[in-house]
Amino acid sequence: MPRTGSSGRPAGVDPELLWSQAERPRRGRPPAHNRAAIIAEAVALADAEGLAAVTMRAVASRIGAGTMSLYSYVPNKETLLELMIDHVSGDHRLPPGPSGNWRADLREIAHEQRAIMHRHPWLPGALPAQQTLGPNTLAVWEYTLAVLAPVGLDARAMLETFSVLTGFVASHVLYELAQERTVEAAGRTSGELLDKQARHLRSVAAGGGFPHLAQALEATSSDPAPQAVFDRLLDRMINGLTAAT
Incomplete structure (x- = not known):
């Protein structure tokens, strides 16, 4: 039925x-x-x-x-x-064609996705329920496949690459939005909350029971800029998805 x-x-x-x-x-x-x-x-x-x-x-x-x-x-x-x-x-600002620098083009696609999801905070959570692709969505897919064409991936891998990239952006934006709500509810700046968390973790790591955590904390900024964090993770994602080339 x-x-x-x-x-x-x-x-x-x-x-x-x-x-x-x-x-x-x-x-x-x-x-x-x-x-x-x-x-x-x-x-x-x-x-x-x-x-x-x-x-x-x-x-x-x-x-x-x-x-x-x-x-x-x-x-x-x-x-x-x-x-x-x-x-x-349809908010995507798609160039007439790829620039020839596929990595830069993929980054720009991801940046566009992130900006759109922040303008429409409901979108990351809605995407898993999407059942079909409309004309605006298809235009984004077509452009992305053109960007990926020189990478050397087969057709299935190109489709999967864009799906995983979109999933990464949606997941990261959900995290960013949750952090914004946490900061607002706490009545503090994100830097203040991060500093408090960092002090707690360093005090725990100082006991010697978490040597790898202690080493990682020493190399971690206490107040990373959201854009810098996104770009760093995005580069790792792109490198991983295209490593076969």
């Missing part, structure tokens, strides 16, 4: 129906709303209040429509989420 959503309609996303067909014009009076406006309002709501706040009822209220009328534009919340993910994927 197929799953059903809260409206009683079949749940799940049909990619052919979603992406291969434009919104069909209706007979009679022009529609009061359109899919693009609905998606924009859903994204704005998620940006402001989190993905849990995005319900069909809440989005309908924001555009001044009845909840049931929203289903004539978007059949279920799963489809709405797919549309939202592809909408924000």
Whole structure:
């Protein structure tokens, strides 16, 4: 038996129906709303209040429509989420083509992803639920595969490389966002919290029971800049993913 959503309609996303067909014009009076406006309002709501706040009822209220009328534009919340993910994927500033420096291009792709995820904090958590790829997402994939073409990876490895890279960025942004919430809740700066943690770890390591930890702490900055940390980890990720070349 197929799953059903809260409206009683079949749940799940049909990619052919979603992406291969434009919104069909209706007979009679022009529609009061359109899919693009609905998606924009859903994204704005998620940006402001989190993905849990995005319900069909809440989005309908924001555009001044009845909840049931929203289903004539978007059949279920799963489809709405797919549309939202592809909408924000359109934020990517894609060059006309690769620069010829594939490492630099991969870094730039990752930087773009990180910036987009910080603008839309719900996105990292939404990506694992993504069921299909829309036109904006496909454009990013196509550009990335063009960047990776000179690396010498086979087709599957190129696809997996971008998937793992995206997963790394999403995971790191989730960590950064959690740290920001922790700092805000503590009422201190990130540097103050890191210094307090470092003092604790050094006092523990000084007992001699953790020699490797003590050595690592000696070489670690007490207040690493978030961008520098991201870039350092990103370079390691890229090196690891392309090591076969």
